[in-house]
Amino acid sequence: MPGLRSIPKSEELSVNFRGLKGLNGRIHLTSCLARIESALSHKNLFPVERKIAEYILANTNQVVGFSVQELSDAAQASRATIVRFCRRLGYDGYKEFKLALAAEMRGAVNFKKEDLSRDDDIRSITRKVFQSDLQAIADSLEVLDDAEMEKAVEALDNASRIELFGVGSSASTALDAYYRFLGLGLPVSLVNDPYMQAIVSAQLGPGQVAFAISHSGKTEEVIFALRKAKETGAITICLTGNNRAEIIRHADIKLVTASRETSFRSQAMAGRIAHLSVVDALYVNLAMRHFDEAREHIRKADEIIEEKRRSAQR
Numbered sequence: 308m309p310g311l312r313s314i315p316k317s318e319e320l321s322v323n324f325r326g327l328k329g330l331n332g333r334i335h336l337t338s339c340l341a342r343i344e345s346a347l348s349h350k351n352l353f354p355v356e357r358k359i360a361e362y363i364l365a366n367t368n369q370v371v372g373f374s375v376q377e378l379s380d381a382a383q384a385s386r387a388t389i390v391r392f393c394r395r396l397g398y399d400g401y402k403e404f405k406l407a408l409a410a411e412m413r414g415a416v417n418f419k420k421e422d423l424s425r426d427d428d429i430r431s432i433t434r435k436v437f438q439s440d441l442q443a444i445a446d447s448l449e450v451l452d453d454a455e456m457e458k459a460v461e462a463l464d465n466a467s468r469i470e471l472f473g474v475g476s477s478a479s480t481a482l483d484a485y486y487r488f489l490g491l492g493l494p495v496s497l498v499n500d501p502y503m504q505a506i507v508s509a510q511l512g513p514g515q516v517a518f519a520i521s522h523s524g525k526t527e528e529v530i531f532a533l534r535k536a537k538e539t540g541a542i543t544i545c546l547t548g549n550n551r552a553e554i555i556r557h558a559d560i561k562l563v564t565a566s567r568e569t570s571f572r573s574q575a576m577a578g579r580i581a582h583l584s585v586v587d588a589l590y591v592n593l594a595m596r597h598f599d600e601a602r603e604h605i606r607k608a609d610e611i612i613e614e615k616r617r618s619a620q621r
Contacts, residue, residue, distance in 0.1 A: 524552020
C-alpha cells in the first residue's frame with residue numbers, strides 16, 4: 308500500500324503450523340498424489356499417461372521401490388512415456404518424482420480418500436466432507452508456489468487499482484476477497500456482470516491489477532477479462548485449481564491449488580475451500596506488511612458495523 312508503514316520486526320507474529328488431526332489420523336501435506344489426482348480430474352493427461360497415473364494411485368507403496376523399467380512393465384507404458392508423465396506433473400524426470408513420492412510416503416500417515424456411500428450415516432458423511440476440505444487445504448499448501456505468492460502480495464500491495472473477476476461458484480470467493488481487501492483500505496473493486504467485467508478489464512493499465520478466480524481455469528468470461536487486462540499492460544493474477552488451463556497463459560502471477568473429487572461433491576467444492584485459504588493468506592500477508600494501518604482500518608470497520616447494528620435495533 309503506497310505510503311503505509313511496514314510492520315517492524317519487533318511486532319512480527321509467530322505462527323506455528325502443526326499437523327491437522329483427522330479422525331483417521333494425521334492429515335499430511337501431499338504433493339505427488341495431489342498433482343496426479345488433480346491432473347486426472349482436470350483431464351490433463353493422454354490415455355497412456357492416465358493409465359500410469361491410475362496405476363500409481365492404486366499401487367503407491369510398491370511404486371516407491373520401482374525402477375523406471377519396473378514401472379514401465381507394470382503400467383504397460385514405455386520408459387519415455389513415464390518420463391514425459393513425470394515432467395507433465397512438474398518434475399525433471401522419474402528420479403525426482405520417485406524421490407518426492409518416497410519422501411511423501413515417509414511423512415505423516417496417508418490420508419485415505421474415502422468416497423461417500425449410500426449406507427453412510429450423518430456422522431460419517433459429515434466426517435468425510437470435513438476430511439475432504441482439510442485435505443484440499445493441505446494439498447494446496449504443498450503445491451502453492453511461494454515465489455508466486457510473494458509476487459501476488461507485492462503486486463496487490465503496490466497497485467493503484469485492483470479489479471476482481473469471478474463467476475459461478477468462484478464469484479463467492481471473489482466477493483470474499485473484495486470484503487477482505489476493502490477492509491485493509493486497498494483500492495479494490497468487484498463487478499459481477501461478465502459484460503461489465505470485460506469493459507472494466509479493458510480500462511486497466513500499468514500499475515494496476517486484474518485478479519481472476521476460476522477453479523477449472525476454463526471459464527470463458529473470466530479468461531476473456533484477464534486476457535483484455537493483460538493486453539492493456541495491467542498485472543494479471545489468476546487463482547485456479549488447474550495448472551494447465553487456458554487462464555494460466557494470460558496470467559503474470561499464477562496461484563495454483565489442488566483438491567480431490569468425491570461423489571456428490573465436485574472438485575470445485577473442496578477447491579473453493581482451498582481458494583478461500585489462499586485469499587486469507589494474501590489478506591494476512593498484506594495486513595502484516597502494514598500492521599498499524601491495517602489494524603486501524605479494521606478497527607474503523609468494526610466500529611461502523613457496530614454502529615449500523617445499534618441503528619437497526621432502534
